[in-house]
Amino acid sequence: MATGRSTQHNPNPAGGTRRSRGRGIPDATVARLPLYLRALTALSERSVPTVSSEELAAAAGVNSAKLRKDFSYLGSYGTRGVGYDVEYLVYQISRELGLTQDWPVVIVGIGNLGHALANYGGFASRGFRVAALLDADPAITGNVVAGLPVRHTDEMEEIVRDERVSIGVITTPPGAAQQVCDRLVAAGVTSILNFAPTVLNVPDGVDVRKVDLSIELQILAFHEQRKAGDDLADEDGEVPSAPAAAVVSGRGPEQGHGYEEAAG
Amino acid sequence: MATGRSTQHNPNPAGGTRRSRGRGIPDATVARLPLYLRALTALSERSVPTVSSEELAAAAGVNSAKLRKDFSYLGSYGTRGVGYDVEYLVYQISRELGLTQDWPVVIVGIGNLGHALANYGGFASRGFRVAALLDADPAITGNVVAGLPVRHTDEMEEIVRDERVSIGVITTPPGAAQQVCDRLVAAGVTSILNFAPTVLNVPDGVDVRKVDLSIELQILAFHEQRKAGDDLADEDGEVPSAPAAAVVSGRGPEQGHGYEEAAG
């Protein structure tokens, strides 16, 4: 949501309905489990033994009805009149998310962003292990980043195979992303986190999630514009639906304020 | 969001129903407009004059029914039997997203990630202008990053005011994020893009979107685990709902494979 940020293909790789297998968990719920887990981990570090749905929801930034509904998909892990046992819930959510096992990941493209991710602390603490850093540029390979040597992308297939890597992170320039993706998938990777601003095409059974700074900013700009518009009279004053022919020659005011009033 | 990335508070700051004002556009549609815009820009660069909903949808990674429905919220910008004029649609979507005006942003926290964002090309090309880079560390202030001097956070309020900054990007450590957020908001910022793994509390009227690497990876791990489980018999073999009392003492196997079979 990206979401926001969102799976490009195969949000539900098992196919069929959204909750096909056994106690299937809705996508929206899965996306919130990490939020709950983070809040619970903070409580755990403060040695808080139990927490109510109301308190935990506040800490996670959701409402309590949603939280209880989400937890109901996992099972009945609370105690009526008491709340949830923090440690127990940390474990159950971790298990559900697959974080009780070790996930080797490779990061491909060690520019500024790859560098930042390699140094990101949240990796190791949550069951993810950086198996290798890869780059195609000989000027970069051999450098040590975050304690790891940057290896050449020539070694990609070997590393993915030997280290049983199933998750790849792509931080290359957009032009290289699809090719890197293809090679990762061919080598056995089945989940891709894509930071390159490109749509990746992948075969069935491969999950792609993307993180796109530019998209997030554009969504903010949209709402920001709305706010600014609300300050004026009423922005929806029937902008004439200009006939296409009249605009084909130029694309209209680029950075200017042709049709609309300034929003600042 | 995203999630996916997702607005924490006020996904619809105008309040009321999801589509309150005039020709209000659903959140899901707004989140896809940047995708269409990117695909259209690529077509524009190749001097493609028109495109059908089918072609454009394929390029953007969505289905064509959804695309046409999305565009219908913007107006009737297509021509039956022909398709959409690329340049005209680029302009209309840009205008709808507020990209025909200039958005000054500040980036607070110039570590690895802030550094990466400052160098990110997608910024400038889409109406966003980095008005300032800020950091609290005197060892970092004064450095030139992406052609801009890193200024001290002491100057935050002055810069936000003078440059009319309404969008702030937070790339600080999690412990500093809320305080930075509070100061940005107090200074006049009304949209925040948060890369720190913290829930930010903001007053009504302020939008927060967050980008969280760790959450994206955890969602991938969940699906990855499912895939692995599908290879075995049937993973849903009634894991006994362990009584809370039995687990309170320890949190169960941490990185181990206590309850579950290995998924690799």
Add this chain to the structure above:
DNA sequence: TAGATTGTTAATCGATTAACAATC
């Protein structure tokens, strides 16, 4: 006119929410 493709309708599906019975 015939072919192509949009814009819209209506059905379906998933997500959210409030309310409350169950029960600790």
Add this chain to the structure above:
DNA sequence: TAGATTGTTAATCGATTAACAATC
């Protein structure tokens, strides 16, 4: 028992999708 809080139900809402009439 009385108070507190979960887990679930049912209503509502938003998003997706296929189909097709409108129309270029």
